[in-house]
Amino acid sequence: MNxxxxxxxxxxxxxxxxxxxxxxxxxxxxGGSTMPGVVARRVAPAVLKQLSRRxxxxxxxxxxxxxxxTTTRMVGGILRIAGVRAVNNSTGANLVTGVTAALVSDxxxxxxxxxxxxxxxxxxxxxxxxxxxxxxKILAVLNLFRDQLDRYGxxxxxxxxxxxxxxxxxxxxxxVLNADDPLVASLGTQASGSRTVFxxxxxxxxxxxxxxxxxxxxxxPFCGTALVYDTVYLGHVGxxxxxxxxxxxxxxxxxxxxxxxDGPRGTSFRLETPTGSRELKxxxxxxxxxxxxxxxxxxxxxxxxxLDDIVxxxxxxxxxxxxxxxxxxxxxxxxxxLIKNPVGFNEILRTxxxxxxxxxxxxxxxxxxxxxxxxxxxxxxxxxxxFEMLAEKGARSEAAPxxxxxxxRAEDMAVRLKYAELPVGxxxxxxxxxxxxxxxxxxxxxxxxxxxxxxxxxxxRKKLSDLGxxxxxxxxx
Amino acid sequence: MKxxxxxxxxxxxxxxxDRGNVISLEKRCEWRGIDAEVLDVNIGESLRPxxxxxxxxxxxxxQEQTLLVEDLSGPKGRELVSIIEDGGVVLGVCGGYQLxxxxxxxxxxxxxxxxxxxDLHTEPRKPGEERLIGNVLVRVPDPVGxxxxxxxxxxxxxxxxxxxxxxxxxxxxxxxxxxxGRDGTEGARYKNAYGTYLHGSLLPxxxxxxxxxxxxALRHAGEERELEPLDDGAEEEAFxxxxxxxRPRR
Ligand SMILES: [Zn+2]
Numbered sequence: 247m248n249x250x251x252x253x254x255x256x257x258x259x260x261x262x263x264x265x266x267x268x269x270x271x272x273x274x275x276x277g278g279s280t281m282p283g284v285v286a287r288r289v290a291p292a293v294l295k296q297l298s299r300r301x302x303x304x305x306x307x308x309x310x311x312x313x314x315x316t317t318t319r320m321v322g323g324i325l326r327i328a329g330v331r332a333v334n335n336s337t338g339a340n341l342v343t344g345v346t347a348a349l350v351s352d353x354x355x356x357x358x359x360x361x362x363x364x365x366x367x368x369x370x371x372x373x374x375x376x377x378x379x380x381x382x383k384i385l386a387v388l389n390l391f392r393d394q395l396d397r398y399g400x401x402x403x404x405x406x407x408x409x410x411x412x413x414x415x416x417x418x419x420x421x422v423l424n425a426d427d428p429l430v431a432s433l434g435t436q437a438s439g440s441r442t443v444f445x446x447x448x449x450x451x452x453x454x455x456x457x458x459x460x461x462x463x464x465x466x467p468f469c470g471t472a473l474v475y476d477t478v479y480l481g482h483v484g485x486x487x488x489x490x491x492x493x494x495x496x497x498x499x500x501x502x503x504x505x506x507x508d509g510p511r512g513t514s515f516r517l518e519t520p521t522g523s524r525e526l527k528x529x530x531x532x533x534x535x536x537x538x539x540x541x542x543x544x545x546x547x548x549x550x551x552x553l554d555d556i557v558x559x560x561x562x563x564x565x566x567x568x569x570x571x572x573x574x575x576x577x578x579x580x581x582x583x584l585i586k587n588p589v590g591f592n593e594i595l596r597t598x599x600x601x602x603x604x605x606x607x608x609x610x611x612x613x614x615x616x617x618x619x620x621x622x623x624x625x626x627x628x629x630x631x632x633f634e635m636l637a638e639k640g641a642r643s644e645a646a647p648x649x650x651x652x653x654x655r656a657e658d659m660a661v662r663l664k665y666a667e668l669p670v671g672x673x674x675x676x677x678x679x680x681x682x683x684x685x686x687x688x689x690x691x692x693x694x695x696x697x698x699x700x701x702x703x704x705x706x707r708k709k710l711s712d713l714g715x716x717x718x719x720x721x722x723x
Numbered sequence: 724m725k726x727x728x729x730x731x732x733x734x735x736x737x738x739x740x741d742r743g744n745v746i747s748l749e750k751r752c753e754w755r756g757i758d759a760e761v762l763d764v765n766i767g768e769s770l771r772p773x774x775x776x777x778x779x780x781x782x783x784x785x786q787e788q789t790l791l792v793e794d795l796s797g798p799k800g801r802e803l804v805s806i807i808e809d810g811g812v813v814l815g816v817c818g819g820y821q822l823x824x825x826x827x828x829x830x831x832x833x834x835x836x837x838x839x840x841x842d843l844h845t846e847p848r849k850p851g852e853e854r855l856i857g858n859v860l861v862r863v864p865d866p867v868g869x870x871x872x873x874x875x876x877x878x879x880x881x882x883x884x885x886x887x888x889x890x891x892x893x894x895x896x897x898x899x900x901x902x903x904g905r906d907g908t909e910g911a912r913y914k915n916a917y918g919t920y921l922h923g924s925l926l927p928x929x930x931x932x933x934x935x936x937x938x939x940a941l942r943h944a945g946e947e948r949e950l951e952p953l954d955d956g957a958e959e960e961a962f963x964x965x966x967x968x969x970r971p972r973r
Contacts, residue, residue, distance in 0.1 A: 464734065470790055472734065472766070623857065624877045626924040629743030657961035661927050664957050665746050675964070 252292050256357040259290035263350040279339040283347030294342065294379040297349040297357060298364055303330065304381045305364030306545055307373070309408060310388030310430070312590055313538040314340065314367040316530070317388060320542035321365055324559030328551045333361035340369045342376050349380075363549070370404050377411035385415060386422035386545050387430045388537070391481060391589050392627070402467065405429050409436040416440065420548040422541065425498045426483045432467035434496060443548055445540040446485075446498035449505045449515075452533060453477040453484075468493050479533055481589040500544040502536050517557065519547050524557045530570065532597045534590065539563075575715045578685055579693040581608075584703055585615075587622075588630040591697070595632070598695055600641045608695040609646040612684040614677055614702035615653040621699035625655045633666035647671060647687065652680030653702045677705035678712075724946055725758040726937065727773045731780045731819065732791060733763040741781035743924030744814065747933045748777060754953055757937070766794045770802050775944035777812045777936055778803070780819030781922075788818055788827065792835045795822065800838055807840045812940045813916040816925065817880060820910065820918030821845045827882065841913050842887030854881045858969045859899030859921055861909045863932075873897070874929045875965045876921025884920075886911060893919055898969040915939050928965065930958045 263282035286293045298305055308318050318334060325332045333352035335344045345366050353359050368376045370390075377385065387408055390401055412421055412433075421437035424430045425446035434442045455478065466473055466488040478484040487494040501518040504525075508514070513536055514527040528539050543556050571582040583594050598608045617623050636642055648671035651659040656675040663670045672687075674680035681696070688694040698706055728748050733741075745761055752759035764770060770778075795803070807813055813823075821827045824843035826834045837844075848854065856879045865872045874894065883903035886892060892902070893910030901909035901920065910919035917936075919925065926933040934950050941948060 465790075624879060626743060626877055626922060629741075629746065629924050629927070655964075657957070657964045658924075658928070661957050661961045662743075665750050665927060667750075670957070673960070 252290065252296065253357075255290035256293065256296055257355050259286040259293045260350055260353055260355055260357060262286060262289045263347070267347075267351065279336045280341070280343045280347055282350055283339075283343035283345070286350045287343065287346055294346045294349060295381075297346075297353055297359060298379070298381040300353075300357065300359050301333075301362065301364050301381065303363040303549070304383035305366060306384040306386070306549055307366045307368045307376060307380070307382050308386045308388060308541070308545065309368045309370050309373050310386075310424075311370070311391040312586060313388050313534060313541070316535065317386075317538040317541050317545075318365060318367040320538060320560060320563050321545050323563045324542060324546040324551055324556050325363065325365065325549075327559045327562070328546075328555040330363055330551070331361045332363045332365040333359065334365040335367065340367050341372045342379065345376055345380060370408060373408045374411045374414075377414040382411075382415060383419045384422060384545055384548050385411065385419075386541055387424065387433060388541050389424050389427045389483065390429050391587055401429065405433055405467075409433045412437045413439060422544045422548060423496075424483070424537065424541070425496045426479065426485065426537075428464075428473055428482065428486055428493075428495075429467050431496050432493065443500070443544055444496045444498045445500035445537075445544045446495065446502075447479060447505070447533070447536060447540070448485075448498075448501055448503045449479075450477060452479055452505060454479065466491060466493050480593060483537075500540055500547065502540050505533070505536060507531075507533070517543060519543060519553060519556075521547065522553050524553060526557050526561055528560055528563065530563070532593045534593050573710055573715050575685055575694070575710060575713065577690045578688050580685070580710060580715070581693050581695050582703060582706070583695065583697050585613075585697050585699050588627050591631045592635075594697060595635060600635050600638075608693070609643060610684070610688040610692060610694045612650045612652060612680060612694060612696045613659055614651070614680065614696065614698040614706060615655040615659045616699050616702040616705075617655050618701045620701050625658050628655075628658060628662045631662075633663060633668060637667045650674070650680065650684050650687070652677055652684075653699065656680075677702055678709040681706050681709045724775050724941070724944060725760060725773065726752055726940055727776045728759060728761045729770065729772075729776060729778045730761055730763050731778060732765060733781075734765050741779070741816070741922070744779055744781075744816070744926045747924075747926035747930070748779075748937065751930065751933050751953065752937060755951055757941075766790060769799055770806070772806065772811070775940055775946070776806075777814070777940050778806065780813060780815040780822070781817070788822070788829075788835060791818070791822060792827075792837075795838065796836070804838050804840050807838075807914060807916045810914050810943055811916075812936050812943060814936060815916070815918040816922045817920060820920065821882060821884060823911075823913075823916065823918050824884065825887075830881070840916065841911050841918060842889040843884055843911055843918075844887075845882040845884045848881045848883060852883075854879065855883075855900035855904050855920075857899055858965055859901065859909065860897040860966055860969050861894040861899070861901070861921070862897055863894035872931065873962075873966060874921065874925070874932060875962055875969070876919070876925045876928070878920040879922065880920050884911075893917060898971055915943065928958060928961045930955050 263286040266285040267282040335348040352361050419440040421442050425444035464482050469491045471490040473486040474489050476485045502515045504516040506514045512529040539560050546556050573580045585591050648669035650671040652674050656673050660670045660673045815823050822837045823841045824837045825839050827845045828834050830847040859876050859878050861874045862871045890911050892908035893912045896907050896909050
């Protein structure tokens with residue numbers, strides 16, 4: 247289409263998108279986070295290209311299985327402190343339509359963006375499409391874990407799909423990769439046109455000693471030989487080397503060392519970057535959040551943000567919707583921890599539910615497993631989670647009541663606990679009913695730890711909201 | 724007598740909850756006072772049968788199949804075949820099932836030879852065909868008596884397995900896709916070797932099948948004993964909940 251005509255279509259597309267957004271909010275449907283994008287693209291197919299070209303500092307995108315939302319929000323926090331206005335897509339809108347919707351709602355009617363930089367979390371399979379249309383300067387790959395395999399097929403294929411987008415980055419752009427995830431690190435060889443930056447953790451104390459049962463890619467991505475691990479942190483993430491070919495863990499430019507974990511209260515560590523090092527503390531629990539913080543530091547650093555702003559942004563970061571969330575429920579507290587896959591589940595059990603590390607304080611626990619598309623329809627992964635760690639002597643306090651289970655797959659979860667030799671509390675598939683009963687069973691003044699899969703979390707949040715304990719999610723910023 | 728559970732390629736074919744099958748066998752032996760030990764057998768390691776054995780041959784990713792084919796092309800493959808011919812107990816799931824047949828054709832058209840102990844082969848899906856994914860309900864002949872029993876599980880495979888004339892299906896599909904989505908069969912059985920696409924946590928929700936494998940292994944080792952019943956309330960609930968959702972309504 248000729249450029250003049252394209253430019254004429256832009257205001258019409260933006261106007262149509264505004265109307266769609268207004269309508270879907272008025273109807274109370276899902277917060278209207280992708281619909282405006284769909285409508286705008288129908289009116290002006292090049293809308294994403296046109297709008298993103300007008301962002302003075304281009305865009306950055308983050309992808310990977312775990313931690314996209316949290317890390318993107320961390321980068322957002324850092325940019326805010328650095329005084330850079332960013333436009334970002336909302337949770338659950340990480341396809342090309344969601345990215346379009348974000349840019350459309352950021353622009354005025356003439357198509358001029360209010361923001362300086364685009365900041366997007368992107369679904370793995372959508373990376374090539376977003377990279378082709380949005381003017382990406384930085385693309386970060388956080389990790390690749392087994393997650394919803396029934397949707398994407400094989401893990402290595404996902405890696406290929408992501409790497410196919412590297413060619414769209416400019417020569418002054420950067421690919422940011424997790425050095426400790428072999429499959430992700432191996433993608434570095436395909437980033438020829440732009441610079442490649444790695445992040446990683448150096449903390450021998452955190453070696454779990456064994457590859458967990460959930461480890462997904464423990465073979466060399468180049469020659470297939472089993473990798474030799476010097477340190478294993480979580481899943482297949484660690485410090486490794488291929489005994490046969492030249493592949494090994496790349497040297498991280500952004501590095502965390504000297505980690506001191508303080509359970510639910512967070513983690514202190516030393517952050518090393520190409521421009522200097524600092525001690526800092528993040529208020530999010532678990533090693534996986536250290537990785538998120540490292541990735542955020544690398545993305546922000548490569549986007550030109552100074553180290554002081556990076557450290558402040560990370561230290562002031564509070565947490566992301568639905569991933570880790572505290573909600574006051576009358577005279578009890580509900581602590582929601584989203585379950586996505588075995589690696590995340592293990593981390594949550596280790597950090598909150600098991601007291602072996604001396605910090606676990608979760609007595610009242612409700613696990614809710616659904617098997618809708620967004621949860622992963624196959625629940626056999628529950629057998630890859632190390633519930634056995636909770637059956638070890640001293641892992642749970644004597645007074646702790648048995649774990650309660652809920653969700654469409656409550657009965658599967660109950661069987662899993664039984665085979666880990668753990669007592670099973672109430673088994674109530676209905677989420678609303680289970681929540682009511684679990685809150686009742688939680689002594690006043692105490693916290694109920696709720697571990698739901700994605701759609702089970704939505705069900706439970708809705709029930710909490712109906713009880714007046716929270717707000718519909720699209721109201722949150 | 725001690726039962727050894729040989730977990731073949733445990734270090735690589737560990738996706739899809741393979742471990743559920745191992746845990747189910749291990750625990751149900753332990754709860755009955757049967758001594759059971761799990762032995763991982765990886766690439767390059769030979770089989771070490773002890774006389775009372777169950778071999779679990781799990782599912783993995785496509786790219787890893789080539790490595791296994793290579794590993795099985797030597798003495799290890801020959802030993803596994805003679806174990807099966809001798810009536811040894813083997814459970815092959817997904818990739819393991821496919822490799823018990825004549826060959827497995829990759830999407831690129833390469834034919835990877837299998838053990839050939841079951842009369843079947845696996846073809847890649849044709850362009851435009853979907854992966855076969857979802858909950859499955861299968862009716863399986865009960866080896867004790869001649870009644871039919873039901874098994875639930877989850878399948879996720881691109882390959883289509885075609886049974887030859889001499890192959891006996893493990894069961895008939897009530898809901899789901901099975902071997903190829905066309906002929907209504909699921910899995911295959913030859914002597915005490917079972918192959919199936921119901922992966923990962925197949926055994927936990929179908930405990931009678933677990934017990935059948937244990938019983939067969941004991942019998943093969945010369946020990947005739949009835950397994951005492953366990954309280955399977957939780958397992959039955961889990962079975963019922965899935966079966967109830969997928970069973971076609973009349
Ligand atoms: Zn190698």
